[in-house]
Amino acid sequence: MSTGKSRAIEGRPLLIFDGECGFCSVSADFIVRRIRPRATVVPWQNLNLAPLGLSPKECTEAVQWVNPDGSLLSGNRAIMAMLRTAPALWPVIGWVGDLPGINVLARVVYQWIADHRELMPGSTPACAVESAG
Numbered sequence: 001m002s003t004g005k006s007r008a009i010e011g012r013p014l015l016i017f018d019g020e021c022g023f024c025s026v027s028a029d030f031i032v033r034r035i036r037p038r039a040t041v042v043p044w045q046n047l048n049l050a051p052l053g054l055s056p057k058e059c060t061e062a063v064q065w066v067n068p069d070g071s072l073l074s075g076n077r078a079i080m081a082m083l084r085t086a087p088a089l090w091p092v093i094g095w096v097g098d099l100p101g102i103n104v105l106a107r108v109v110y111q112w113i114a115d116h117r118e119l120m121p122g123s124t125p126a127c128a129v130e131s132a133g
Helices: 004-009 022-035 056-061 076-083 090-097 102-115
Strands: 014-017 040-043 064-066 072-074
Touching: 014 022, 022 040, 022 076, 064 076, 072 076, 076 090, 076 102, 090 102
Parallel strands: 014 040
Antiparallel strands: 014 064, 064 072
């Protein structure tokens, strides 16, 4: 039986998103079709989260990145990690987005979008989540 952990250990990181959120699903589709990361992009609802060290709450509040070694990144840091695995110029954006100062701005922008995702293109009523702060 394959778990999310075994998929990540097989050499492909996981980008985990909220599959019930229309905006998140549209974004994941864009990532797969346009950015083309070397990662498995999957809704958390299709995974056994416990072996990954994640909860449904964490995966509903922010996108999650699981490295092949099992280490985790969340939110804007997950997005930057994903970009670093993609072809073309995407890795440059991923590296720059993690630079001191820029990463603070990226975190603020990511959190604002996450907190207001019900207002984003492709959103559905399921996109509304309570703000963590």
